[in-house]
Amino acid sequence: MTENHFPAQGNTPVMNAWYCLSFFVMGMLICAFLPACVCADEEALPSPFIDPDDSPEPFPTLYPPPDSEPLPGPVGGDAGWFLICSTPSGASVNFDGSDVGYTPVSVKVYSTGSPYHTIRVEKPGYLVWTRELNENPAPGETREIHATLKPDPCCRSLRITSAPSGAQIILNGVYQGKTPKTIDNLITGTYQVTLTRSGYETWSGSVDVRPDSDNVIYVVLEPMFAPITSSTLMIESYPEGAEIVLDRTSRGTTPRTLTLPEGSHTLVLRMAGYQDYSTSVFTRDKENARITAYLVPLGTVPANTPAPIIVASPVSPSSPYERLYHMGEEAAAFRDRYGTSALLDAVQKPGNEFNQDTEFMSIMDRNGTLLADLVLESWIGEDITTYTDQNTVPFGLVRRILADHGGGLLYENCIANNSSSGELCISAVIPESDGIIITASRHTNEEIPSFSDLILASLLSSSSSIALAESAPGKTACQEVVIPARTGDTSGDMDEKSRLFDADKNGISLLPVIYALAFEGGGMCYGFEPEGTDITLFSVSPVSDGQIPVRWISGTSIEPREEAVIHS
Known part of the structure; x- marks a missing residue:
């Protein structure tokens, strides 16, 4: 029995060798086939491939290797625009985290750039308006985005x-x-x-x-230096029902009788379908005044517009330069409607309603910094009150003081004139509002004389001008009067000395400027010589015991100063 097993045992080495050879061949085939499959799979997938489900952590930031090209930006350079408007307008706009201006405003975007944008529109007194955009305008296309702002209920x-x-x-x-x-x-x-x-x-x-x-x-407000005075003003219009805006405050509709303090007042009548009617009136204590206005329909200019009937006796003939004050009021209304930034931009554009051939607009802040002036762009951003003209009069200082005291008309040396003689400008200053002073000016092409150091020293001296007259006989001298201090235009009861500074040949009274300077510590200003026809320089002293000393240079034989300099 044992011998019968030997043949089977003898075949075992041969079978083992066969199995080994078979496994070897199969291993070689697998090694050759597997890389081909892997390569085929890799070619079928984008590189690199990351499955978000296999990445619990945030994607890492991919940085280019050193010395390689930067990551490419958006393809193409075509651009379109978003026009962002709002009701009401003048709201600030933030586009994609950047402030871009006030509505209406256009924003340029690349058509091939990121199509996601955020818009935020804000205006005081209204709820914030936001919007997300998920597409860009086509090349050259303008898409309007309109925000209707809702009042903040709180x-x-x-x-x-x-x-x-x-x-x-x-x-x-x-x-x-x-x-x-x-x-x-x-x-x-x-x-x-x-x-x-x-x-x-x-x-x-x-x-x-x-x-x-x-x-x-x-x-x-009740004046300290004068009793309370009042008068009545009857305002009527044809047609009736016009809004009455007196001293920039709405006071009902026509016809209406108002009780007013004594002094100068500005009046604007507004009615839908008609042009605004503007005028000024001076009312006196216990006097009844009446204004009848004939409103002009929009789009028409009648040959003869009936003049208003003002029963109160005028202090002086109406000044032709009163129109400058109305220009300033229009600029103030523009600012109230569209905002300060829009007004500054408009003033800097030539040929618009704020800049004509001989008339121009200038805007500064309460500190004297020039904000907008088409004829003096190089000085924008500077405190112009730190510069003086050939007679050492600071630019813009009287303008700033007058704006703090109700505004009015004044004479100025044109800041853009760089000649030794200067140029006289007539300016209308609007009362300062929210830190902004608006001034409308007109060129006169009239020179301002240059005064010698001796004359200027005498003008600013508190001593008598007799010494100057003796040192410069036959040429010039300084004169002085003392007038009662007033807090407004009190022409109704002026004394003879105050009347020296009443309306001149241009219908402009120097009294408002004198009063404003006196209550602010004194200063210098330009004006026409009392009872004369020549422009001269005045020095106003501070109020003392209810009195204001006023000095001025008189005489027509003025010697120009040598090497006179406008800007110092």
Whole structure:
């Protein structure tokens, strides 16, 4: 039996060898086939390939290797625009995290760039409006995005005006600027308001800011140096129903009789379908005045527009330069509607309503920094009150002081004129509002004389001008008068000395400028010599015991200063 197993055992080495050879051949075939499959799979997939389900951590930032080309940007350079508008306009716009201006504003985007954008539109007193965009305009296309802003139900505005304007506003103990001013974003409730102005009694009172009213207050300030005076003004129009805007404050509709403080007032009548009617009137104590205005339909210019009937006797003939003041009022209305930035841009554009052949607009802030002036672009951003003309008169200083005291007409040396003689400009200054001073000016092509150092020293000296007359006989001398201090145009009861500075040949009174300078510490200004026809230089001293000393250079034989310099 044992011998029968030997043949089977003898075959085992042969079979083992066969199995080994078979496994070897199969292994070689697998090794040859597997790389081909892997390569085929890799070619079928983009490189690199990352499955988000296999990556629990955020994707790493891929940086190019050193010395390689930067990652490519958007293909192509075609651009389109988004035109962003709002109701109301003048709202600030933030586009993709950047402030781009005020509505309406255009934003340029690349058509092949990222199609995702964010827009944020804001305006005080309104809820913030936001929008996300997921597409770009086509090349050359302009797409309009319109934001309808909704009033903030929790906050309201408070409009504070005063007569005269320029009063400092303290609201709940915090300074808010000067009248006239609109204070936005106030929570409804009761506020304590205090108004202060140089030469006037302080006014204090409580004001309710309500969600269902216009929230407008008008305060008549009581002068310190003069009794309270009042008069009536009857305002009527044809047709009736025109809105009455008196001293920039809405006072109802025509016909209406108003009780006013004594002094100068500006009046604007507005009615849909008709041109705005503008004029000024001076009212006296216990005197009744009446204005009848004939409104002109839009788009028509009648051959003879009936003049207004003003029963109150005028102080002087109406100045032809009163139109400059109306230009300034239009600029102020433009700013209230579209915002300060839009006004500054408009003033810098030649040939528009703010810049004509002989008339131009200038805007500065309350600190004297020039913000916009087409004829003097190189000085924008500078404090022009630090520069003086050939007679050492600071540019813009009288303008700034007059704006703080209700505005008016004044004579200035044209800041853009760089000759030794200078050029006389007539300017209308609008009352300062929210830190902005708007001035409309007109060239006169009339020279301003240059005065010698000796004459200027005598003008600024408190001593008598006799010494100067003796040192320069037959040439010039300084004169001086002392007038009562007033806080406004009180022409109705002027003394003879004050009448020296009443309306000149251009219908412009120097009294408002004199009063403003006197209550602000004194200063120099230009004007026509009393009872004369020559432009000269005045020096106004501060108020002392209710009196104002005023000195001026008289005489026509003026010697030009040598090497006179305009800008110092």
